[in-house]
Amino acid sequence: MNWRGAVTIYKAEMARTGRTLMQSVLAPVISTSLYFVVFGAAIGSRMESIDGVGYGAFIVPGLVMMMILMQSVSNAAIGIYFPKFNGTVYELLSAPISALEIVIGFVGAAATKSLILGALVMVTAAFFVPMEIQHPLAMIAFLVMTSVTFSLFGFIIGIWADNFEQLNIVPMLIVTPLTFLGGSFYSISVLPPFWQTVTLFNPVVYLISGFRWSFYGVSDVDIGISLAAIAGFFALCVVIVWRMFKTGYRLKT
Amino acid sequence: MTHETPSGAAEPAVLTIKGVSKTYAGGFTALKSVDLDIKKGEIFALLGPNGAGKTTLIGIVCGLVKATTGKVAVFGHDIDGDYRLTRSRIGLVPQEMSIDMFTKVADAVAYARGLFGKPSDPAWVEKVLRDLSLWDKRNEQLRTLSGGMKRRVMIAKALSHDPDILFLDEPTAGVDVELRQGMWQVVEKLRQRGKTIILTTHYIQEAEEMADRVGVIRQGEIVLVEETATLMAKLGRKQLTLQLAERLDAVPEALAVEGLTLSESGDALHFDYDTRADRTGITTLLANLNAAGVSVRDLETRQSSLEEIFVDLVGGAS
Missing domain, CATH: 3.30.70 (Alpha-Beta Plaits)
Incomplete structure (x- = not known):
């Protein structure tokens, strides 16, 4: 196992974040703060509580999840896409480093960044709304699993993308809508029955529901199903990444 | 690491290419059953016009391109089965300028070394940078360097893990005369340390001056492999x-x-x-x-x- 190689990639990716601190850390924190100001304080003060949780507090898990999903996907995607774009991917391919080690480096770094941002958003949220975390261990487990899984998903997009448009299209056109429609800002129980059923096909619903359960002990779907959903998506991403490296898809000619 | 005397017919090959062919997804056949042995400590020039298959051949040995058929062995080890072993002994300087513009010179070299699983060794990195006249620029971002310096950084990266075989794909394309001379001095020093160097070039004069042996490749086929001097004597009118x-x-x-x-x-x-x-x-x-x-x-x-x-x-x- 070439651990040094994996750690080298990990450190280089973290250093890249350091170089773009404004864009990678400050911007997401500011945009999340705006959500709290608008939805939490301004609109939230006129909303009824949901399942006994004040609206401002209700949206915290959803916002953290939204941040984690979008940042994981875009960080991991750009992480592997950039070497492809500037040609330095030759270094990775010609080094004595396995696919697993490359993935640990890139996905590990992207997930770490997401976790840091997730923590920052929660700290920011605490300034705006009263929060409680009923199941802290479950919350951390959900955070880590989601960060890793969606970083893996972003990594797949980074390998697949042939240009910057493709790089952005999945986060913009798939991840963002799924997150908004996944119950970040509402409980799916408020939807008409038909749309409730449709919503159950959105994997993000399970993530947000499970994550919210770890905070307030209330959820839209069973916590076991949430865990199974995230585990299933993780397994699917692992298989796809494994196939990509095995066949050299868009990495080797 | 052994330091045997440079080149010699009895020396075992450090690189063996057998029946290697490559047909790209689009149907273009870049290599047609190439056989080639590279001896330890020699400078081998692969000579051929654009599109002859030089870069594809190097790409296959280094792990960037998947061969359609054939086998490649480095120091007797298969490049697929024992890729960790074979790649750790190879350094590659690709033809295209491929660098992360926002990285500092020393960091770029340290990164390359790390990828190869080697522990950090500032003394070695310093030596490599000094040999390539880059030491003064070690804290500069790559984007601030001249084209020639960037190319030398790519060489420094390739040497960061002290490989036994170095591939230089068109190393002097777009490089001025002075820099070219400097680069050849580096190559000569490497040869003296027992390293094997395989280069492709359009500057035929360089192959003539630098290489111990020349391989001519045309339309994916090795047309001829000969000691440079013998070739001159044999074919030269x-x-x-x-x-x-x-x-x-x-x-x-x-x-x-x-x-x-x-x-x-x-x-x-x-x-x-x-x-x-x-x-x-x-x-x-x-x-x-x-x-x-x-x-x-x-x-x-x-x-x-x-x-x-x-x-x-x-x-x-x-």
């Missing part, structure tokens, strides 16, 4: 130039023979001959000159350059 004491208007009939021409100014005769021939015809020519009463003031012979040989070969004339 020579030209004998006779400076005449008195001008001639035409070649006298008594001298007329294939390959003999009069210079435009009429004061010299050129005679092209084949060094491989049993009889070059020089003795007869000189005797005939004497008999015809043509006095010769001076004479010289010139061997055709590798470039001329190359044009002959890739043109299919030879």
Whole structure:
């Protein structure tokens, strides 16, 4: 196992974040703060509580999840896409480093960044709304699993993308809508029955529901199903990444 | 690491390429069953026109391109089965300028070393950077460097893990004369340390000056592999130039023979001959000159350059 190689990639990716601190850390924190100001304080003060949780507090898990999903996907995607774009991917391919080690480096770094941002958003949220975390261990487990899984998903997009448009299209056109429609800002129980059923096909619903359960002990779907959903998506991403490296898809000619 | 004497026929090959072919997804066949052995400690020049398959061949050995058929072994180890072992002994400097512009020079080299699983070694990195005259620039971002320096950074990255085999794909393309000289000094130093160097170049003169052996590749096939000197002697045609004491208007009939021409100014005769021939015809020519009463003031012979040989070969004339 070439651990040094994996750690080298990990450190280089973290250093890249350091170089773009404004864009990678400050911007997401500011945009999340705006959500709290608008939805939490301004609109939230006129909303009824949901399942006994004040609206401002209700949206915290959803916002953290939204941040984690979008940042994981875009960080991991750009992480592997950039070497492809500037040609330095030759270094990775010609080094004595396995696919697993490359993935640990890139996905590990992207997930770490997401976790840091997730923590920052929660700290920011605490300034705006009263929060409680009923199941802290479950919350951390959900955070880590989601960060890793969606970083893996972003990594797949980074390998697949042939240009910057493709790089952005999945986060913009798939991840963002799924997150908004996944119950970040509402409980799916408020939807008409038909749309409730449709919503159950959105994997993000399970993530947000499970994550919210770890905070307030209330959820839209069973916590076991949430865990199974995230585990299933993780397994699917692992298989796809494994196939990509095995066949050299868009990495080797 | 062993430091045996450079090149020699009895030395085992450090790189063995057997029956390697490559057909790209689009259907283009870049390599057709290539066989090649590279000896330890030699400088091998792969010579060929654009699109001949040079970069594809290097890409296969280094893990960037998947061969369609064939086997490649580095120090006796298969490049797929034992990729960790084989890649750890290879350094690659690709043809395209491929660098992360926002990284600092020293960080870029340290990163390359780390990827190869080697522990951090600032002394080694310093040595590599000093050898390539980059030490003063170690804290500069790559985007601030000149084109030649960026190229040297790519060499430094390739040397960061102290490989035994170094691939240089068109290393001097777009590099000025001074820098080119500097680069060859680095290559020479590496050779002295027992490293094996495989380079591709369009500067045929470089292959002639630097390489121990030359392989000519054309349309995905290795047309010829030969010691540079042997190749020159074997394939090189020579030209004998006779400076005449008195001008001639035409070649006298008594001298007329294939390959003999009069210079435009009429004061010299050129005679092209084949060094491989049993009889070059020089003795007869000189005797005939004497008999015809043509006095010769001076004479010289010139061997055709590798470039001329190359044009002959890739043109299919030879």
